[in-house]
Amino acid sequence: MILLVLILLIGFSAAAYWAGRRLARRRAAGTRAHSSLGYHGAYVLLWAAIPALVVLILMAVFSTGIQYQLLLADAPEAIRALDPMRQGAFWYDVLTVADGGTPQQIWAGPQAELLQSEAQRAARIGGLMTLGGAVAAVLAGLIGLGLALRRVAPQFRARNRVEGWIAAFLFVCSAIAILTTLGIIASLLFESLRFFQSVSPLEFLFGTQWSPQIAIRADQVGQTGGFGAAPLFVGTFLIMMIAMLVAGPIGLFSAIYLSEYAGPRQRAIIKPVLEILAGVPTVVYGFFAALTVGPALRGFFNGVGAQLAGGPLDSLGQYLMLVQNQMALVAGGVMGIMLIPFVSSLSDDIINAVPQSLRDGSYAMGATKSETVKRVLLPAALPGIAGAFLLAVSRAIGETMIVTMAAGLAARMTLNPLDTVTTVTVQIVTLLTGDQEFNSPKTLAAFGLGLTLFIVTLGLNIIAQQIVQRYREQYD
Amino acid sequence: MTDAALPPAVAPARPATAAIQKRLKARYAREKRFRAYGLIAIGIAVLFLAVLLGSIVKQGYSAFYTHAVTAEVYLDPAVIDASNPGGANYDQLIASQQLAELGVADDERGTRSTAMRALFSPDAGFGLRERVIEDPSLIGQTIEFTAPIGDDADLYFKDDISRDTPQAQRRLSDEQLAWLDRMEQSGAVTSGFNSDFFTRGDSTQPELAGVLGAVIGSALMLLVTGLLAIPIGVGAAVYLEEFARKNRITAFIEVNINNLAAVPSIVYGLLGLAVFINWMHLPRASPLVGGLVLALMSLPTIIIATRSALKAVPPSIREAALAMGASRTQSVFHHVLPLAMPGVMTGAILAMAHALGETAPLLLIGMVSFTPGIPEGLTSPSGALPVLVYIWENASERAFHERTAAAILVLLAFMIVMNLVAIVLRRRFERRW
Known part of the structure; x- marks a missing residue:
């Protein structure tokens, strides 16, 4: 047809x-x-x-x-x-x-x-x-x-008319970008408002009880207090911190080595390898985390626990023997690996943008390369690197597949990396992949979480871009 | 600076030299250590990549070969009703005859024949049934059939199920393992390339599950994505780079595009769910909706790549065209854009490769549901390769584990091909001005 x-x-x-x-x-x-x-x-x-x-x-x-x-x-x-x-x-x-x-x-x-x-x-x-x-x-x-x-x-003047049409078409193309943003904001806001009619925003943001699975019937909403998202925010924060602790140093040191020490031939080999790491789909990282890293770390901690149990650290040993596959450390660690190329390529660009005259000045004073990096380049590049890290943080917060496959579903307020936690994105996926009536508070809660996620990542991006922009202008 | 401030021309042997030497040594040691930190960091990243890829290959290669069993079966007219050949239990027929061949008697409740049936894929009985329905004259004859072996039996032949594990903890009993050994000795079990994996859609039976449905679903989705995102993205980039006056509206669009590029992909899934499915009532889990969502998601990437490719074309090209009397539109579409095309295509292919691997938004538009078979069109429910990885990873059967890794290898193969095409395009056609 x-x-x-x-x-x-x-x-x-x-x-x-x-x-x-x-x-x-x-x-x-x-x-x-x-x-x-x-x-x-x-x-x-x-x-x-x-x-x-x-x-x-x-x-x-x-x-x-x-x-x-x-x-x-x-x-x-x-x-x-x-x-x-x-x-x-x-x-x-x-x-x-x-x-x-x-x-x-x-x-x-x-x-x-x-x-x-x-x-x-x-x-x-x-x-x-x-x-x-x-x-x-x-x-x-x-x-x-x-x-x-x-x-x-x-x-x-047929040509002018036709060209007018072409220009109009091109403008519509670029306006689609704005339409997309409007669409995102409108759909998130509209559904979230309906959600916030039954659950107050304060309770959503600061409540500590997350149990949307219980609130299947509409009359339970707000009475069980099942929509407090604070544990999700804590879990997201914990996993993000672990990821940044892995990706930050490794990414930054790789960038320093690439921009200051590596020759063109080394760069030609190392950069593509890092790009492969960046090109691997996140679902593959999730598989890796869930079936390789998770069991390995669990075995490691259970082994350590078996050594400690019965000794002076008995309680810790007992605890370690109960560690599960799905812990924050696994999801955060693998997410950190995923973010290494992201941090390193952004930092590499920023360190390269520091004018050569600053390096030359430092070398002329007799400083070694590492002293130049530590005393001159890093302070000069600091705002840019901070911006890069913020972009990585926003990536980590919005990442979905690794945490869905490796972080678990238990909403807990804990900063213990060996505990099972859950994140905002995991809950969005869980809430929306079940068989649910679309208008139930359970599905609408996913849009509330989505709106929070969107606002936070948007804020981080805007701040990061402004920092990077200002930093570029400083040296242009 | 006066002469008085200068040190004496001939410095006496300073007592501090030793200290300076020491400090210098420490400084050089620090330098070496710092350099080593950088190398270690890169080493860790490369090591992670090697472990990641190595573990997937190690877990997945075994899914590319499989075991089949060839056996004879007597189509007993006492069991198969000639007037209703579809009604007989062919799995049971095969199992009881296999038991008889091995000289094992079935008990009253049929536990042994049930155990035997577990060693065969349901496809064995299914294929037999189809053959008999097609040609009822086979009833009463003894025919040979070849069928995939059951998933657990396959794992046993791949040494994934060991006799050393206690019987209660493994999926096959000692008795079943003994039967399998005897079947193997008699030459009934053959191993070969797992072609089912590439020619079938998803299935609840691991030995019958394949990636073809998901590959076609992903291809249809990328088709929609490419047809929408590439023209619109290039158009938007051309407008912003070549036509737009620098004013507030274009600045706003630019900021917008930069921010869209960093919006988490799952938010696009929420957008697709709210707009395309609940508002426009497009069919759930269809390649059409998936393609639309991925198109919106890859639009900013394509716009940014196209803009940098257009920026790389020197202004002299535009000026020469304008000087020859071409209009602005003609100069852009006849000269600037063709010259920027290698860069544009590279960016577009990389964006497509990224879209191919994207999973989260597809989960939200319903693709997580089980879709057997091959998708028929843009609006029929379909799977996608990365989503298949997610579904199989959650499956409880042990045999899906190796297939998950194998599906990842297929996904990675497609991505490598796309990236190679992009690299070749860049190498062959890129011009430096």
Whole structure:
């Protein structure tokens, strides 16, 4: 269906192009036209295809909604009497049957008969709308074509018009970036507001009890206090700190070595290797953390615990023997490995941006390379490196797969790296991958968490970019 | 500076020399240590990479070969009803005949034949059933069949299940292992390349699960992503770099794009769920929605890469075109953009490779649900390669473990190919001005 429409549209556009070209050639016979023939053709094409396309898109977007409203407007009494959930399911099945599918649920008695008759009505409405849409699209295309053909003339500035269209198209492309941001903000805000109607924001941000699994029934919300996200924030913070403790020093020292010590040949080998580390998908890191690092560390700590148990450190030994695969240290450590190339390439750029004159000055005073790095380059690059670290922090907070696969689900307020913790992103995934009614507070809570995550990472990014920007300006 | 301030021309042997020497030595030692720290840091990073890749290859290579069993079965007319050949229990038929061949008697409750059935893939009975339905004249004959061996039996032949573990802790009993040994001695068990892994969709049975469905799902998704994100991204970059006047609106768009590039991918998943699925009612878990989400996600990366490629084209090209009477649009589309194309394509391919490995947003738009078979189109439910890794990693069967690692290897292979294409493009066509 879509393919057929597309082929027809392309054929129509091609015909419009040739019509425009030929008409331009005929009307310009003998004289010198302002624009070349191709631009006249393209102008006619645009005026023929775009109105038709707009009508088709409008139809595709709104036809289902209009069809649904028409069905609802004349709904039989027997269906209106059902409770809203059942009504929704009924209409869903009506539309499925109208499309030639089999109903999802079993309907008994009068509803079964109504299902068939309503499905026929739905199919009739749908057919009429498709026909109407097709006629409207053809009419729009023809009217556009006619208007455009009338304007074709030697003096007509077809090229400028076409270029105007191209510029407009390019502007729309860049406006999509803004639309995306608006879409993110609107969808997060809208769903979060509905969530905050049942759970107060204060309780959400500072409450210490996170148990959304209990609050399946709507009347439990707010009474169990199950939506306090503080343990998630603590867990996210803990894993982020562990990741930064791994990625920070290793990334920074790699960057220093790469920019100050390594020759071009060493750089040519080391940089691609680090890029491979950066290119590995996060789900692979998650697999690595869950099935290789987790069991290994657990075995290590259990072994240490077995040594300590029975001795003076008995309680610690007993504790270590109970350490699980899913601990903050595993997720944080592997996330740190993932962030090494990110920190090192950003820091490398920043250290390289420090003017050579500062290095030369320091060497001239007799300083060694390491002294130059420690006393001159790092202080000069400090703001930039801080910005790079903030970007890495925002990455760590938003990272999802590693923590989903390796961090666990227990919401605990702890800073112990050997404990199982959970994070904001893990909970978003858990809340939204279960079988849940979309409007339940449980799913809406995920949008509340998403909004928090978005605001925090956005804030970190803006601060980091400003720092890096100001730092660049200082040396440009 | 006066002469008086200068030290004497010929310095007497200073008593401090030893101290200076010592300090110098310490300074050089510090220098060496500092350099070593850098090398160690890089060494750790490289070591991590080696351990990561090594562990995955070690865990995953065994999934690329598998064991099949070839045996004869007598299609007993007493068991198979000729009028309803689909109704018979073919798994049981195979198992009881295998038991008889090994000279083992089944007990009353059928525990032995159940244990024997566990050694075969359900595909054995399934394939037999199809053959009989297709050709009912086979009933009463003895035919040979080849089928994948059960997942646990496969693991035993791969030495993943050891006799040393106590019987209660392993999936196969001593009796079953003895049967397997005898079947192997009789030559019924053959090992070979695991082609099912590349020609089947996902399945709940590890020995029948393959990556093809997920590969096609990922390919369809990347198709949507590429068709949307590359033209729109290049268009936006051309506008910002070549057309836009420097004013507040363009500055705002720029800040916006930079921030979008750093938004966590899971937020795009939330956006896709709220907008594409709940508001526009596009089909859940379809490559269409997945592609749309990934397109929005990779748009900023493509815009940034394209802009830097356009910036690298020297202004003289634009000026020459304008001087020859070309309009601004003509100078951009006939001269600047073609020259920037290698850089643009490199950036676009790298963005696609990144989108291929992205998992989190796809989980939120419903791809985490089990989708057997091969996706049929853009709107039918489908899997994706990274999501398959996530699903298999959570599976309880031991045999999915090696397949998860193998699926990762397939994913990495695709990413390596894409990255190589990008590198080759950059090497061959990049021009330095």
